[in-house]
Amino acid sequence: MAKDMTLLWGTGSPPCWRVMIALEEKNLQGYNQKLLSFDKMEHKSQQVLDLNPRGQLPTFKHGDTVVNESYAACFYLESQFKSQGNKLIPDGQKEQALMYQRMFEGLTFYEKLTAVIYYEWFVPEEERHDSALKRNKEALTAELKLWESYLEKLGPNTYLAGPAFTLADVTVFPTIGTIFRYGLSAERYPNLGAYHALMKERPSVKASWPPHWLENPKGDDSLKDL
Amino acid sequence: MAKDMTLLWGTGSPPCWRVMIALEEKNLQGYNQKLLSFDKMEHKSQQVLDLNPRGQLPTFKHGDTVVNESYAACFYLESQFKSQGNKLIPDGQKEQALMYQRMFEGLTFYEKLTAVIYYEWFVPEEERHDSALKRNKEALTAELKLWESYLEKLGPNTYLAGPAFTLADVTVFPTIGTIFRYGLSAERYPNLGAYHALMKERPSVKASWPPHWLENPKGDDSLKDL
Numbered sequence: 001m002a003k004d005m006t007l008l009w010g011t012g013s014p015p016c017w018r019v020m021i022a023l024e025e026k027n028l029q030g031y032n033q034k035l036l037s038f039d040k041m042e043h044k045s046q047q048v049l050d051l052n053p054r055g056q057l058p059t060f061k062h063g064d065t066v067v068n069e070s071y072a073a074c075f076y077l078e079s080q081f082k083s084q085g086n087k088l089i090p091d092g093q094k095e096q097a098l099m100y101q102r103m104f105e106g107l108t109f110y111e112k113l114t115a116v117i118y119y120e121w122f123v124p125e126e127e128r129h130d131s132a133l134k135r136n137k138e139a140l141t142a143e144l145k146l147w148e149s150y151l152e153k154l155g156p157n158t159y160l161a162g163p164a165f166t167l168a169d170v171t172v173f174p175t176i177g178t179i180f181r182y183g184l185s186a187e188r189y190p191n192l193g194a195y196h197a198l199m200k201e202r203p204s205v206k207a208s209w210p211p212h213w214l215e216n217p218k219g220d221d222s223l224k225d226l
Numbered sequence: 227m228a229k230d231m232t233l234l235w236g237t238g239s240p241p242c243w244r245v246m247i248a249l250e251e252k253n254l255q256g257y258n259q260k261l262l263s264f265d266k267m268e269h270k271s272q273q274v275l276d277l278n279p280r281g282q283l284p285t286f287k288h289g290d291t292v293v294n295e296s297y298a299a300c301f302y303l304e305s306q307f308k309s310q311g312n313k314l315i316p317d318g319q320k321e322q323a324l325m326y327q328r329m330f331e332g333l334t335f336y337e338k339l340t341a342v343i344y345y346e347w348f349v350p351e352e353e354r355h356d357s358a359l360k361r362n363k364e365a366l367t368a369e370l371k372l373w374e375s376y377l378e379k380l381g382p383n384t385y386l387a388g389p390a391f392t393l394a395d396v397t398v399f400p401t402i403g404t405i406f407r408y409g410l411s412a413e414r415y416p417n418l419g420a421y422h423a424l425m426k427e428r429p430s431v432k433a434s435w436p437p438h439w440l441e442n443p444k445g446d447d448s449l450k451d452l
Contacts, residue, residue: 053372054331065323069330076326080319093306097291100302104295105280107333129353146279 005031008048008059010038012181012210014110014174015070016058021170022074024204027085035211071103074170088167099161099168102150106172109147112140113175117182117222141226144179144189151191157198165202173199181213183221231257234274234285236264238407238436240336240400241296242284247396248300250430253311261437297329300396314393325387325394328376332398335373338366339401343408343448367452370405370415377417383424391428399425407439409447 005028009016023031036042036057044055052059052068060066060073062080067073078088090096115136120128151158160168176196180186186193199205213219231254235242249257262268262283270281278285278294286292286299288306293299304314316322341362346354377384386394402422406412412419425431439445 054334062323065320067323067327069327072323072326072330076323079322094291096305097288097293097298097302100298101293101295104298108280124357127355127358131350132353 002028002031004063006061007031007033008036008051008057009033010036010043010057011212012178013038013057014178015056017174017177017208017210018070018171019058019060019073019077020208021173021204022077022088022167024207025086025088025165025170026077026081028077028081029207071107071171074167078167086165088165088170090161090164090166095162095164095166099166102160102168103171106168106175109143109172110175112136112143113179116140117178137226140223144184144192144226147176148189148191151195156194158195160195169199173205177205179223181219183219183224184226185224188226228254228257230289232287233257233259234262234277234283235259236262236269236283237438238404239264239283240404241282243400243403243434243436244296244397245284245286245299245303246434247399247430248303248314248393250433251312251314251391251396252303252307254303254307255433297333297397300393304393312391314391314396316387316390316392321388321390321392325392328386328394329397332394332401335369335398336401338362338369339405342366343404363452366449370410370418370452373402374415374417377421382420384421386421395425399431403431405449407445409445409450410452411450414452 002023005023007016007019007023009020023029034047036045036048038057042048043057048057048059049055051061051066054068056068058070058073059068062076067076074088090099114122116133119133119136123132150160154162159165160172176192177199180193180196184192186196228249231249233242233245233249235246249255260273262271262274264283268274269283274283274285275281277287277292280294282294284296284299285294288302293302300314316325340348342359345359345362349358376386380388385391386398402418403425406419406422410418412422
């Protein structure tokens, strides 16, 4: 039981989800947690700001050690609990290289996703341009095709960095899960669709599935035409 | 001698600089390298695209293993050459946590820098707004104050994650070096100024200093009023 850990999080936030999957994979259940509301601006509450001057979720604490950045928390958990739960960094040189490469490409993937689905949240009304949103959608489509091709090359039933589940899956799956939540077509992206289906059944992913998605199984389908 | 490594890079690119510092720190001199020109769009040349479908620099290869993302290459080099050159990931739990945290905050720092200095490069003319650039500058200023306070708290002559030089310095220093190249005031940001001065003397940083900065020691000073 991870009673010396605290996670402040928001439902449907890919960065929060990364940390929750990592905690599950390392058998760190039973941590203290508090679900906060972005809509109510609770990520800017004093409780968060005391631990995280950026006022962002996730905010994560282990004992008196604070590690808020989601990738940082994932690396930290794997490093501190190496022999507990599932091993998340493979030993092989090639597997490791591919894991690191995909993890960091995953940040670009996430950025390209948010530039589309959060466009109105990020850009004040008087600065919005249809041309910009169109370009962002094209960039996301190009990104999707790239990941589709990566999975195609690895073959069926594979994880993002090969046969083993790794930190690449912990960190990038929440982006892919979100894209399907927004209606991406598994027919047009069959390899991403198969990966999504595989990951949905993984216990760590099931245990951390965003609660408001469970309540409302059908999401906004604004990415269905990509 | 690192004859089995190849780096394609651009001068003054913080992501390229990260990898070059890591290579120096791990005593991996003598690698094959090719300096390419962003102005001539050589990062989109076939030579790059063959190794890096994103057409970006750095593009890095070790034997037949390709690791292009700069953070990925830094992690990979530390992992593959653990006992060679300088150790870049500290053993202590707290030091490690802080290193990971600062490394990933460093990506936000870099993003906020580029949103100012590359604004015209990123945003087509008809979509530019003074209000957006002003907001980006305010966000960069807030970011600078945060890092200034981090260094203040650690005390003098310290690295970004404490007394030891770590991957946090490898990855974040190129951003800080660039900010000073654009004229940041060391009087207004004395802790960042002291850190910059400390790092400038480090052999790995000296050996990888952007050649076009050496040729033209005085840069654009558009960040002098931040």
